[in-house]
Amino acid sequence: MKKKKTKKIKIFLLIILLFGVAGYLLWMQKEDLPVSKKIKEKSLKIVDINSKSRPYAVMINNHKQARMHHAGLQDAYIVYEIIVEGGLTRMMALFKDQKTERIGSVRSSRHYFLDYAMENDAIYVHYGWSPQAEQDVERYGIHNINGLYDADAFWRDRTLRVSSEHTAFTNIEKINAVVREKGYRTKTNTDLLLNYEPDEIELNEKESNVIANNVVIPYSSYITTSYTYDPNTKLYKRFVNGEEHVDSVTKLQYTTKNIIIQKMDNYSIDNYGRQDIDNVGVGEGYYITNGYAIPITWYKDSRDGQTVYKDENDKEIKINDGNTYIQIQPLKQETTIN
Numbered sequence: 001m002k003k004k005k006t007k008k009i010k011i012f013l014l015i016i017l018l019f020g021v022a023g024y025l026l027w028m029q030k031e032d033l034p035v036s037k038k039i040k041e042k043s044l045k046i047v048d049i050n051s052k053s054r055p056y057a058v059m060i061n062n063h064k065q066a067r068m069h070h071a072g073l074q075d076a077y078i079v080y081e082i083i084v085e086g087g088l089t090r091m092m093a094l095f096k097d098q099k100t101e102r103i104g105s106v107r108s109s110r111h112y113f114l115d116y117a118m119e120n121d122a123i124y125v126h127y128g129w130s131p132q133a134e135q136d137v138e139r140y141g142i143h144n145i146n147g148l149y150d151a152d153a154f155w156r157d158r159t160l161r162v163s164s165e166h167t168a169f170t171n172i173e174k175i176n177a178v179v180r181e182k183g184y185r186t187k188t189n190t191d192l193l194l195n196y197e198p199d200e201i202e203l204n205e206k207e208s209n210v211i212a213n214n215v216v217i218p219y220s221s222y223i224t225t226s227y228t229y230d231p232n233t234k235l236y237k238r239f240v241n242g243e244e245h246v247d248s249v250t251k252l253q254y255t256t257k258n259i260i261i262q263k264m265d266n267y268s269i270d271n272y273g274r275q276d277i278d279n280v281g282v283g284e285g286y287y288i289t290n291g292y293a294i295p296i297t298w299y300k301d302s303r304d305g306q307t308v309y310k311d312e313n314d315k316e317i318k319i320n321d322g323n324t325y326i327q328i329q330p331l332k333q334e335t336t337i338n
Contacts, residue, residue, distance in 0.1 A: 042198040044321050046077050046257075049196075051097050054188045056175055057122035060091035061107035062223070066166040067240060069157075069248045072103035074255070074323070078193065080116050082328045083266050085273035087220030094120055095172060102249055104169035106147065106154065109133035112277050114142055116326075118304040121190035125175060127154060127168045130274055140304065143184045145175060153178040193306055194258075197318040203292035208312055212286075212293035215259060216336040217327050225327060227259060229291045236288070238325070257322020259288040260309060262298050265331045277328065285309075285329075286337065289320045293337050 076093035092113050108128030117124040127147030147154045153174045156167045203209045215227040227236035235255040238245040244253045262285040265278045286293045299308045309317050
């Protein structure tokens with residue numbers, strides 16, 4: 001009887017040991033998961049981490065006549081702002097899994113915006129194009145929706161008392177319909193550009209941080225973008241040339257959780273003053289969130305390669321859950337952060 005009892009005890013202990021080893025291995029496997037898979041265990045507000053739908057990259061007119069009629073930008077998870085001819089800027093807003101009913105006004109393409117559509121595997125939406133952009137759309141086989149040929153994706157708001165080129169608008173429903181008609185691929189395997197962190201990131205804990213309650217980003221003598229931090233909402237309020245940047249539908253000032261500044265050289269390439277930018281290679285900038293800024297380095301190895309943003313320890317930065325404005329600022333312009 002004692003032998004049988006001893007045998008049962010040994011078997012019981014062996015089972016416990018096996019369960020313990022299995023549990024440890026599962027725990028170690030979980031710890032070794034890449035960041036993107038760990039995030040899947042928590043939900044993000046800005047994007048659905050499990051979604052495979054391709055984003056839409058919409059060119060936004062930032063002329064003074066158009067700016068007062070801007071619509072839909074708060075629904076974009078990323079907005080790029082880059083210099084164009086005449087010292088003005090244009091923006092490109094990325095929408096993913098949204099139902100935005102009014103986006104615009106929409107303007108024509110410039111070729112270097114294509115680089116940022118490609119790095120996000122986005123379907124590119126624009127109204128017209130420069131000769132350089134037209135060539136590159138064909139060269140890179142970019143899935144695009146162009147108001148010159150795809151009129152069903154847009155409408156003109158004739159009630160606006162502005163020049164005709166500032167009156168083109170679109171929405172997600174119309175873009176979806178044209179995407180289906182053209183048979184464009186609607187799923188993506190491209191990773192999200194930014195390394196989002198569900199838990200709040202506080203840059204005051206980072207090395208070389210500076211207070212960033214006010215951020216001023218000049219592009220030229222015609223355009224200065226700026227932000228003011230609101231500690232109550234933990235968001236940045238957006239201004240253009242000192243005036244509140246307001247959505248024409250909601251009547252609310254645009255805000256952002258994150259600001260990324262990239263410094264790079266720009267130069268004229270034709271008689272019309274159209275620009276090019278040195279966006280392949282390495283450069284410097286800042287990441288700004290929650291009232292603080294840190295210096296960063298950006299890397300882009302090709303026009304269609306994804307930009308990587310790293311801190312001073314050469315580690316890829318983590319981004320707070322929320323929308324992001326990526327300000328690609330001319331190298332010769334000085335950023336003010338205080």
